[in-house]
Amino acid sequence: MSSLSQLQPPVLWQWFEQICAIPHPSKHEQALSQHIQTWAKDKNLSIIEDAVGNLIIRKPATSGMENRKTVVLQAHLDMVPQKNADKEHDFENDPIDAYIDGDWVKARGTTLGADNGIGMSSALAVLGSDDIVHGPLEVLLTIDEEAGMTGAFGLEAGMLAADILINTDSEQEGEIYMGCAGGVDGELSLPMQWQAPNEQVHAFRLALSGLKGGHSGVNIHLGRGNANKLLARFLFDHAHTLSIQLAKFEGGSLRNAIPREAEIEFSLPADKLSQLQNDIADYQALLRQELAIIEPDVEFTLTEIVIPSTVMANHSQTGLVNLIHACPNGVIRMSDEIEGVTETSLNLGVIKTSKDSVTLLCLIRSLMDSGRDNVEGMLSALGQLAGANVEFSGAYPGWKPDNSSPVMASVRDTYEDIYQKAPTIMVIHAGLECGLFKKPYPDMDMVSIGPTIRYPHSPDEKVNITTVGQYWTLLLAILERIPVKGE
Known part of the structure; x- marks a missing residue:
């Protein structure tokens, strides 16, 4: 240096x-x-x-x-x-x-x-x-x-x-x-109930990596992949047919950085392993096609782990996957006054799993206070539908x-x-x-x-x-x- x-x-x-x-x-x-x-x-x-x-x-x-x-x-x-x-x-x-x-x-x-x-x-x-x-x-x-x-x-x-x-x-x-x-931090906390995993299962960690990430303001209009959203999309499409039982969902590290990496830990029946591997390969190929220009290096890594002692209850898991998959993310509106400038956006930056809940940390940005208020309303409404506690803090003009x-x-x-x-x-x-x-x-x-x-x-x-x-x-x-x- x-x-x-x-x-x-x-x-x-x-x-x-x-x-x-x-x-x-x-x-x-x-x-x-x-x-x-x-x-x-x-x-x-x-x-x-x-x-x-x-x-x-x-x-x-x-x-x-x-x-x-x-x-x-x-x-x-x-x-x-x-x-x-x-x-x-x-x-x-x-x-x-x-x-x-x-x-x-x-x-x-x-x-x-x-x-x-x-x-x-x-x-x-x-x-x-x-x-x-x-x-x-x-x-x-x-x-x-x-x-x-x-x-x-x-x-x-x-x-x-x-x-x-x-x-x-x-x-x-x-x-x-x-x-x-201006901006404001949004936190959605979804209460979790837990149960013992089914018998005769294997457990795995599925990690998504290789995304570019970046600044959740100046890069938000570039269409880069959000690791939290992409992993939730996989679960929304495949968790039921694979009989996945989630034990953990973790992604991102900062609410003002587009998340580059995310991972889940879960169990599933032994006879579903081959289907899991095929579904992961198909989904990775799909994302590399959809995001070929902006995210050519997206990658999934599957690793076998020790079977967790508890997994999410079925209704808790369904609610969590639906909440993440439905959460708005990215550009909400472009500015009418300034060509090429984002007016309002939301970044689903961090997901953390704890004993009692799973927490989503978001950052809302807007050139207009009314735009920020509108997205706050979206998250509040989504939280009510999902049964999540929603709090906003750190608002700045x-x-x-x-x-x-x-x-x-x-x-x-x-x-x-x-x-x-x-x-x-x-x-x-x-x-x-x-x-x-x-x-x-x-x-x-x-x-x-x-x-x-x-x-x-x-x-x-x-x-x-x-x-x-x-x-x-x-x-x-x-x-x-x-x-x-x-x-």
Whole structure:
């Protein structure tokens, strides 16, 4: 990974190399936070850790820029912890194994953390540099963005003095974001009753793998397979004829990542084994035909296991399979106002089996509160039909676009001057923290930019090296052009 620090611009990549070396999955950012605090104090920078754990670092303006508006560069400290099933990796203790592959930086078998590690690196690089022109500067690094936006929810009014916020969490060079979707977590908990398995049975684990997964917002419109849904479809079609008795259904690991893998454990009569193998082979062939372009590597693996002591009662199993199979998933509606942008979606991200229940964790996203409310209603109605308990939590607002935003216009004009082409002004179907910042800072002007990051929230995540340089060039030019106070 030492070669990362040789990339351009070195001051940014050196920071990203340090960030990769310090474990920082969501809810476990303490080590990285302490590293940054120690560094800031050594640089004689003002640093505050607020009540929830956000970091606010201040740096005075460079000579001649004292009369400019104050800018806050914003990123989040945490990363999504996702890995391939065959990868041994402890996200709380092991560093990210990043490497260069052509014009991309990737990680071996895990998420890379370019989301939002590159943005964080750029902010820290500006703080640490002596030759970058800027006005009064603040850097806000929030905690737990990926698992609940705890830091953004907890940011209090009066902590920031800035007039302008530049969010660094976007993932496409050449696009300027001026709005984002809001969201809410949905949890459906279906009570389970158990019984002893039938006699003269065998038991198996059926695992589905090989899917691409990805970010449940920016990738949701691509039609990628959802492992939870695909495995439930198999059960809906074959559980009865095979006399399957489920003991466990587990799938996905994060409500904001499209699930790449899922597995079930079950028993079935010994004389059904041949039919089971044929049905699995036929279903795998069917999916490889249906999803030939988007999911060519879908695969099922059948392994014999010890017969479980209990299995789901027939009515519990039927209710569970019906609930998962009927649960809405993917794009609910595309935007009428912004071509190619998803308006409302739902991701059935996680399924967990416990002693008393099976729980489904979903994330609803929408550019419109009414769209979010509509999908909440769908899940509530489905829960009532299935006899499941339904709860919603962690609702966060979208960031409403402001076409008259001065900072958006400035960033757009700066981009055109540098690259001699117009950027695309966008609204993203993902949860940027800007919407939450608007509550304590309603008058703050905001914009979001970033380099090109592909497949965030999955082990295929990668960041394009050339676009990191372009993003850096744009960021420095924006800082140099910040208007004077009062304009």
